[in-house]
Amino acid sequence: MAAASFYVAQDDQGRHHVQLFGQWSLRAPSNDFAKLKKSLQPLFADTFTKWDLLAVEQLDAAGASTLLSGWGNKLDDNISLRPEHTALFNTLIGLAKPPTKKTECDWFAPFVGIGKGVLHILHHFIEFTRLLFSLLIEIAYLFRHPQDFPWREFSANVFKSGVNALPVTALLGFMIGVVMGYLMSKQLHTFGADIYIVNILGLSIIRELGPVLMAVLVAGRSGSAMTAQIGVMRVTDEIDALTTMGISRILRIVLPKVLGLTFVAPLLVLWTSGWTLAGGAFASNMELGISFRFFFDYLPLVVEPINLTLSLIKGLMFGFVVALVACHFGLRIKPNTESLSNSTTSSVVTAISGVILVNAGFAILTRGIGV
Amino acid sequence: MSKDFIQTRAGDNSPSQEIICDVQNVCTEFDDNIVHHNLNLKVKHGDITALVGRSGCGKTTLLRHIIGLTKPKSGNVLLFGENLHTMERVAQRRLMNRFGVLFQQGALFSALSVFDNIAFPLRELKQFDETIIYQLVMHKLALVELEPRDANLLPAEISGGMVKRVGLARALALEPELLVLDEPTAGLDPDRSHNFIDLVKQLKKSLGLTVLFVTHDMDTLASLAERVAVLEDKHIIADCPLRELAEIDHPFIINFFQSIRSRLERL
Numbered sequence: 323m324a325a326a327s328f329y330v331a332q333d334d335q336g337r338h339h340v341q342l343f344g345q346w347s348l349r350a351p352s353n354d355f356a357k358l359k360k361s362l363q364p365l366f367a368d369t370f371t372k373w374d375l376l377a378v379e380q381l382d383a384a385g386a387s388t389l390l391s392g393w394g395n396k397l398d399d400n401i402s403l404r405p406e407h408t409a410l411f412n413t414l415i416g417l418a419k420p421p422t423k424k425t426e427c428d429w430f431a432p433f434v435g436i437g438k439g440v441l442h443i444l445h446h447f448i449e450f451t452r453l454l455f456s457l458l459i460e461i462a463y464l465f466r467h468p469q470d471f472p473w474r475e476f477s478a479n480v481f482k483s484g485v486n487a488l489p490v491t492a493l494l495g496f497m498i499g500v501v502m503g504y505l506m507s508k509q510l511h512t513f514g515a516d517i518y519i520v521n522i523l524g525l526s527i528i529r530e531l532g533p534v535l536m537a538v539l540v541a542g543r544s545g546s547a548m549t550a551q552i553g554v555m556r557v558t559d560e561i562d563a564l565t566t567m568g569i570s571r572i573l574r575i576v577l578p579k580v581l582g583l584t585f586v587a588p589l590l591v592l593w594t595s596g597w598t599l600a601g602g603a604f605a606s607n608m609e610l611g612i613s614f615r616f617f618f619d620y621l622p623l624v625v626e627p628i629n630l631t632l633s634l635i636k637g638l639m640f641g642f643v644v645a646l647v648a649c650h651f652g653l654r655i656k657p658n659t660e661s662l663s664n665s666t667t668s669s670v671v672t673a674i675s676g677v678i679l680v681n682a683g684f685a686i687l688t689r690g691i692g693v
Numbered sequence: 694m695s696k697d698f699i700q701t702r703a704g705d706n707s708p709s710q711e712i713i714c715d716v717q718n719v720c721t722e723f724d725d726n727i728v729h730h731n732l733n734l735k736v737k738h739g740d741i742t743a744l745v746g747r748s749g750c751g752k753t754t755l756l757r758h759i760i761g762l763t764k765p766k767s768g769n770v771l772l773f774g775e776n777l778h779t780m781e782r783v784a785q786r787r788l789m790n791r792f793g794v795l796f797q798q799g800a801l802f803s804a805l806s807v808f809d810n811i812a813f814p815l816r817e818l819k820q821f822d823e824t825i826i827y828q829l830v831m832h833k834l835a836l837v838e839l840e841p842r843d844a845n846l847l848p849a850e851i852s853g854g855m856v857k858r859v860g861l862a863r864a865l866a867l868e869p870e871l872l873v874l875d876e877p878t879a880g881l882d883p884d885r886s887h888n889f890i891d892l893v894k895q896l897k898k899s900l901g902l903t904v905l906f907v908t909h910d911m912d913t914l915a916s917l918a919e920r921v922a923v924l925e926d927k928h929i930i931a932d933c934p935l936r937e938l939a940e941i942d943h944p945f946i947i948n949f950f951q952s953i954r955s956r957l958e959r960l
Contacts, residue, residue: 347868348867351787351788351790351791354820355820355821382868383832383833384815384868387825387828387829388825390828391824391825413835414828417828417832417841656849657849658848658849659802659803659804660803660804
């Protein structure tokens with residue numbers, strides 16, 4: 323057996339006679355049909371060319387299809403074939419043709435796009451509200467049947483999204499604290515207002531930065547994990563298996579995640595704010611020579627304790643939003659990889675946007691308190 | 694007289710009884726668990742060989758060694774006379790195009806439609822334009838007896854039997870010489886699995902394939918396999934035509950043959 327090849331002869335009237343040899347099939351590893359087609363192109367263009375395939379050793383669909391596309395997808399008298407090859411060519415000719423694409427310009431397309439987008443968002447909103455209320459119904463159910471509370475899943479979620487997040491939140495918080503403390507010390511020092519570093523860092527970190535930093539980290543870390551986990555459980559029918567055992571999926575999957583994260587988020591806020599403050603104190607100590615002892619003694623005098631309460635309430639809300647958004651997107655995943663990746667991305671993006679939105683609303687509502 | 698002669702180098706010789714797949718002294722261990730010990734297996738051109746053995750005896754592991762997904766701890770696996778793991782990349786890729794694999798769950802790309810799944814290996818070759826690819830995909834769909842309108846469906850939207858057919862069409866897209874099937878009929882109802890076996894047999898005849906498959910299903914074994922390789926006690930204890938199993942005196946084979954004897958008689 324040999325690779326595909328051809329031989330061209332010309333008769334007295336100037337007509338080409340093409341004779342094909344060898345394996346016109348993908349099985350011959352050295353065949354390159356793109357090259358063969360290119361070198362045959364001038365012969366395909368000439369309608370008087372005679373084609374002789376009688377010496378072809380092997381012909382498969384790929385070889386036949388390449389030749390057919392050159393011949394204009396039809397056989398004629400100029401082509402001599404072996405009977406077993408004719409059948410293959412006829413099968414290929416008889417197959418469905420590719421659909422012709424519409425090239426017409428659709429002027430309404432942008433409006434249709436906007437409409438679809440609005441409906442899509444509306445659908446998300448309805449589904450999200452539905453999930454929220456089913457969660458509330460489950461919580462009401464738990465008040466009547468406290469023995470059904472999923473303690474194991476709850477504590478697993480507290481551990482996964484809380485305890486395991488301690489190192490990363492501490493590290494990032496500390497570093498951000500150092501950077502902020504350093505920059506502010508520089509500015510304040512030029513005004514001789516060194517002492518105000520405590521006010522600025524204390525208020526901004528406890529009231530704003532700590533909770534938001536925690537929420538962003540948790541949305542990226544635990545929110546994405548929750549979405550992906552629920553998504554894979556859907557793909558592998560695990561959620562259906564739960565339902566057939568008479569176990570509510572909201573109670574067993576959504577509720578422990580939402581309550582777990584809501585419970586642990588305020589604690590994480592304390593932890594993150596603490597490390598960020600420590601970073602800030604470290605920078606002020608290096609830059610301005612303010613001692614740690616003084617920094618933390620002076621802090622409660624200039625930052626009202628109500629700010630700490632506000633920050634804990636924010637933690638509660640952010641944890642709730644992140645977990646609920648994660649579950650919402652997880653439950654919408656369709657069984658394919660594209661949907662899994664899209665939903666996980668949307669989950670994190672929506673959770674972070676939601677947190678910032680809630681934070682802005684909360685800041686407006688509490689603008690008169692503690693500052 | 695003008696001459697225009699293109700001659701690419703001569704292809705490989707393939708006599709009728711060429712050994713397609715040659716497993717030599719393969720040993721595999723997972724931690725402390727020895728799975729294969731000095732295992733030898735040869736698959737000849739044109740055979741339909743079934744690999745059988747009890748659950749967890751390392752059949753799928755052996756199959757994965759053969760198609761180059763894993764490397765045995767020691768020993769060689771030669772496909773078409775060459776070792777996949779010691780080749781340079783381009784040659785390795787060419788060699789991999791000479792066999793097609795149907796995984797147990799179909800392993801279709803879930804984000805791509807049926808059409809794109811089958812077109813994928815053809816597009817990767819970069820030898821064909823889209824009209825030829827369209828024709829070839831339609832040809833493969835027709836081979837596995839699917840309708841052209843199924844081409845736009847996503848893998849999540851089609852039934853288990855169709856997933857296997859699409860997987861088979863994808864495995865056949867590059868006109869392989871060796872077809873490797875992992876549990877081809879698992880998860881199909883008896884009617885569908887019967888049709889699927891007929892399809893494989895018919896394709897084997899028309900395309901001149903060599904088939905190697907793993908199965909637990911006795912009906913599939915009795916109706917599809919021409920030869921059977923029995924993997925037991927870490928190596929191949931028998932590799933012979935199905936009916937010759939009766940002459941082998943080994944407790945596992947005696948037991949095993951009894952369960953397929955009645956099925957063979959029915960054929």
